[in-house]
Structure formats: structure tokens, C-alpha cells
Amino acid sequence: MIGQAAAVIPSGVSPDGMTSPDQAAVSVRNLDVRFGDGENAVTALSDVSVEIKAGSFVTMIGPSGCGKSTLLRAIADLVPASEGEIVVLGHTPADARRDRNFSFVFQEATLLPWRSAIDNVRLPLEVGGGGTVDDGEPARLLEVVGLAGRENALPSELSGGMRQRVAIARALVTKPKILLMDEPFGALDEITRDKLNEELLRIWQETGTTIVFVTHSIPEAAFLGQQVLVLASHPGRVKEFMAVDLPYPRRLTDRDTLAFVEISAHLRRLLEEC
Numbered sequence: 001m002i003g004q005a006a007a008v009i010p011s012g013v014s015p016d017g018m019t020s021p022d023q024a025a026v027s028v029r030n031l032d033v034r035f036g037d038g039e040n041a042v043t044a045l046s047d048v049s050v051e052i053k054a055g056s057f058v059t060m061i062g063p064s065g066c067g068k069s070t071l072l073r074a075i076a077d078l079v080p081a082s083e084g085e086i087v088v089l090g091h092t093p094a095d096a097r098r099d100r101n102f103s104f105v106f107q108e109a110t111l112l113p114w115r116s117a118i119d120n121v122r123l124p125l126e127v128g129g130g131g132t133v134d135d136g137e138p139a140r141l142l143e144v145v146g147l148a149g150r151e152n153a154l155p156s157e158l159s160g161g162m163r164q165r166v167a168i169a170r171a172l173v174t175k176p177k178i179l180l181m182d183e184p185f186g187a188l189d190e191i192t193r194d195k196l197n198e199e200l201l202r203i204w205q206e207t208g209t210t211i212v213f214v215t216h217s218i219p220e221a222a223f224l225g226q227q228v229l230v231l232a233s234h235p236g237r238v239k240e241f242m243a244v245d246l247p248y249p250r251r252l253t254d255r256d257t258l259a260f261v262e263i264s265a266h267l268r269r270l271l272e273e274c
């Protein structure tokens with residue numbers, strides 16, 4: 001072939017733009033994030049490298065202030081890298097954000113109080129355009145998160161757990177390839193949290209979305225994740241990227257098994273060293 005340059009295809013992306021399970025959804029390479037200057041400078045993350053495979057479920061845990069939210073925000077293009085590189089589905093975080101390759105779920109549901117549940121779920125489609133999303137998708141997603149029949153309820157008429165379900169449905173409505181979740185169940189009571197943990201695993205298996213999930217809870221990290229990224233603090237850095245060798249589907253009762261207790265104990269020891 002004369003005079004035709006080969007197309008440059010970013011790693012992790014095939015020529016048709018699809019990812020395969022062994023490809024990285026997110027590659028973080030030698031990432032440093034610093035805030036402020038001079039005496040007030042804070043190194044939130046130092047030399048962090050991690051590869052998150054497409055379709056995987058990764059939980060992130062570490063002591064308060066070790067940089068968990070900062071890492072999630074850097075992947076989401078909400079915080080700039082000071083050094084190093086982040087590649088999201090073969091693109092820069094800014095391009096991945098523009099292409100709506102990921103959605104973010106925060107600890108607070110941040111719903112618009114004057115809009116019904118279904119209108120909150122619809123919001124990203126109204127703001128960014130529906131693209132290929134079917135009109136029935138918001139209602140279907142409310143059903144997926146267990147809120148069929150509550151489509152017209154206002155946020156003030158829903159419990160905290162229900163509001164967070166609406167936030168998850170809203171995050172899924174654009175069919176993101178990656179879901180970034182920052183302590184999404186941290187403000188909920190234990191029973192509701194457990195229930196949402198099981199539901200989130202079901203949603204993950206149904207959608208095939210890559211999930212990166214920050215938590216302070218050792219059982220939650222071990223129950224949900226295929227891998228747990230443990231961060232140490234001062235400065236924030238990778239302590240261990242640990243595989244959780246437990247089969248799916250997982251049930252809450254699996255947390256009583258010896259294998260689960262041993263994994264949790266290992267995570268606790270790691271955190272004590274952080």
C-alpha cells in the first residue's frame with residue numbers, strides 16, 4: 001500500500017471502537033496529583049499505576065485522606081494530573097467525558113428536588129442528547145433498580161436508599177461503559193446498603209459496565225470487587241491491588257464463609273499498615 005498511513009488505534013480499543021474483556025477500561029500510569037503551591041502544597045497521589053480491565057468491578061479502599069476520591073476524580077477529568085497519564089478506553093479523560101464513556105455516582109444522590117424520579121433519570125438525555133437511547137429506557141432502568149411504580153414520585157417522597165437508586169438509574173441512562181462510584185451507599189443504613197450491594201452486582205452482571213467503587217467498608221469492598229485497590233496515605237499510593245477469589249453471583253450470606261472472613265482479615269491487616 002503506497003502513500004497511505006496506518007490508522008493509529010489507541011490501546012484497549014479495536015478498530016470498530018469496541019473494547020474486549022482483556023483490554024483496559026482505565027490505565028493509570030505513574031500518576032501524581034498535587035494541590036496548591038509552595039508551603040501549602042499537598043501531594044494527594046504519588047506514582048499511582050493501575051490497570052482496570054474492561055467489564056471488571058474494582059473496589060477502592062484506604063484510610064481517610066489517602067486520595068481515593070482524587071483518583072476517581074482524576075479518571076473522570078474533574079481533577080488534572082500533575083504528572084503521569086490516565087487513559088480511559090484509549091482516550092484522554094477529557095475526550096472520554098465528552099463521549100460520555102463514564103458516569104459518576106456520588107455519596108449524595110444530588111437529584112433535582114422539583115423533578116420526579118423519572119424526570120431525574122431523563123435529565124442526562126435532555127442535557128446531552130439522547131443519542132441511541134430508547135425513549136422507554138428511563139422507565140426500564142427504574143424497574144431495574146427496583147422502583148417500578150414510583151416513576152412520578154418526587155425525591156422528597158422517597159427514602160435515602162430509593163433516592164440513591166434513582167441516582168444509579170440516572171447514571172446508567174446514557175449507557176456508560178464505566179461507572180465511577182464514590183461511596184454511593186456511605187450514608188445509608190446497613191440493611192439498605194446490603195440490599196443495594198446485591199442489586200448493584202446484579203446490575204453489573206446485566207450491563208457489563210466496568211465499575212470503580214470507592215468505599216470505607218472492608219466487607220463492602222470484598223463483597224463487591226473482583227479486585228480491591230488498597231491505597232496508603234501520605235502520600236496517597238498503591239499499597240496492593242488484590243484479587244478477590246470468590247465466584248459470582250455472590251450472596252450476602254457468602255460473607256459468613258471462611259474464605260470471605262480471611263479476605264476481610266487480610267484487607268484489615270493491609271489497612272492497619274497504611
Ligand SMILES: Nc1ncnc2c1ncn2[C@@H]1O[C@H](COP(=O)(O)OP(=O)(O)OP(=O)(O)O)[C@@H](O)[C@H]1O
Pocket residue numbers: 035036042043044062063064065066067068069070071236
Ligand atoms: N481540591 C482540593 N484542594 C486541596 N487539597 C485537596 C483537594 N482535594 C483533595 N485534597 C487533599 O488531597 C488528599 C486526598 O483527598 P481525597 O478526598 O482524595 O481522600 P479520600 O481518600 O477520598 O478521603 P476520605 O476517605 O476521607 O473521603 C487530602 O489530603 C485532601 O485534603
